Amino acid sequence: GRTPMGAGMAAPAALASGDALGAAWRLLLMVVTVVVVHGAWAANVAYSLVHPVYRGGGARRRNDSILDSRARGDVATGAVRARALMYWLTDPRYLVNAIGVITLPVVFFALAVPVAGLDPRWGFAAPVILAASIGWGRHNDVAYDSSALHVDVVAGRLGRAVMTGRMQAVLAWALPAVALASLGVLAWAERWTAAPGLVGACAGALGIGLGISSITAVTLPYRAPGPGENPFGAEVGSVGASLVAQLASGAAMVSALPLVTIPFVLSLTVDVRWGWLALVSGCALGTAAAIVGARVAGAVYDRRAGRLLAAVS
Numbered sequence: 001g002r003t004p005m006g007a008g009m010a011a012p013a014a015l016a017s018g019d020a021l022g023a024a025w026r027l028l029l030m031v032v033t034v035v036v037v038h039g040a041w042a043a044n045v046a047y048s049l050v051h052p053v054y055r056g057g058g059a060r061r062r063n064d065s066i067l068d069s070r071a072r073g074d075v076a077t078g079a080v081r082a083r084a085l086m087y088w089l090t091d092p093r094y095l096v097n098a099i100g101v102i103t104l105p106v107v108f109f110a111l112a113v114p115v116a117g118l119d120p121r122w123g124f125a126a127p128v129i130l131a132a133s134i135g136w137g138r139h140n141d142v143a144y145d146s147s148a149l150h151v152d153v154v155a156g157r158l159g160r161a162v163m164t165g166r167m168q169a170v171l172a173w174a175l176p177a178v179a180l181a182s183l184g185v186l187a188w189a190e191r192w193t194a195a196p197g198l199v200g201a202c203a204g205a206l207g208i209g210l211g212i213s214s215i216t217a218v219t220l221p222y223r224a225p226g227p228g229e230n231p232f233g234a235e236v237g238s239v240g241a242s243l244v245a246q247l248a249s250g251a252a253m254v255s256a257l258p259l260v261t262i263p264f265v266l267s268l269t270v271d272v273r274w275g276w277l278a279l280v281s282g283c284a285l286g287t288a289a290a291i292v293g294a295r296v297a298g299a300v301y302d303r304r305a306g307r308l309l310a311a312v313s
Contacts, residue, residue, distance in 0.1 A: 001026065004033040006110055076158045080165025081172075083148065088173055093144055093224070093231040098173070101137050105130040105181065121268050123189060124198055127181040128264075131202040132257060134174045135209015139216040139249040140242070141166055142301075143224040146312040153305045160298030163214050167294055170210065178202050197267035197275030200282025204260025207286025211293025212252045218300045220245035221311040260285055 001010025007026035014022035087094045109126040112118070142149065145166075152162045182198050222242045225231055260282040267275035301308065 004029055005106070009110070074161055076155070076161035077165040077168070080152070080162050081168045084145070084166050084169030085172060087145070088169060091144075091227065093227075093229075096231040097137055101133040102130065102177065104133050109185075120189060123185055124194060124264075124268065127178055127185055127198060128201045128205050128261060130181050131174070131178045131206035132209050132253060134170065134178070135206050135211075135213055136249055136253050138166075138170060138210060138213040139220075139245050140222065140224050141170075141213065142217040142308065143221050143312040146224070146309075147227055149309055149312065153309060157302040159218075159301030159305075160295055163218075163294045163297040163301060167210050167214060167290060171206075174206060178206060193272050194268060194275060197264040197272075197278035200275070200277075200279035201261050201264035202282070204282030204286040204289075205257060207288075207290040208256045208260065209253060211289035211291075212249055212256070214293040214297035215300070216245055216249040216252075218297050218304070218308060220248055221308055223312055256289075 001007060001013075007029045011023040011026040014020075014026060088098065105126040108129055109123055113120070113122050152158060182195075182202055186192055186195055186198065222245055260278070263274050263278035263281055267273070267278055
């Protein structure tokens, strides 16, 4: 209730308890936050309109991040990783996806837990939800890259490299995000003994989610908004296919998550030593699921590349 995100929700409670000053400064905090964010947005738009080079229009880079990937391992994997990382930094469709997966655990932690009067230990579910939603949300990852998919297909049978590179690009921002969320919850609860179990549950949820979504992305592809289109739009005729893909990947996630979450739950409710089992099993299962998922998805990618192009183009 002392932050811009929760101040508005805490203001009515402060007023009801007779703390008029507390309600006033919380409402003022929200207003100031909106003004500051709007000012930053307006300044960014104004600068971008008159400084096109800042947005990449015509500047010659000293180093090319995609070509330089040759020095960091497999050429194809590095090139796809660098390209996908640029999407996550600049493409509105990818940014909307990232904001969406981050919003869900924040709402759960800030609204569901206090409003429903849940045990504070439910707060530990927020980082796990974040990890699972990041992994599950990538079931349409290949479809969002439809314009560049032709390049990958004509380059040869590089399915495993393509899927591995895309997964690595997600992990580049997902791991820090989940780590920060976990540290925040642990500091809030002041229960550092839960750290091993939480790390294992998050690692397992993220790895399993990415493995399942990689396979779903190439076995149940559907059309997604193209580059420059409304990121909230839906392609005509894709609603049914997207529903099937989401239900299939969601069902697989729900079936697999107990393998990495039950030991963590036991560490919170029965004995803290369960957390070490959660750490080992979660990291092992998450890593294995991600590797197997990338390999299986790569094999399917190579086998049905033509049909994949037709489905997402």
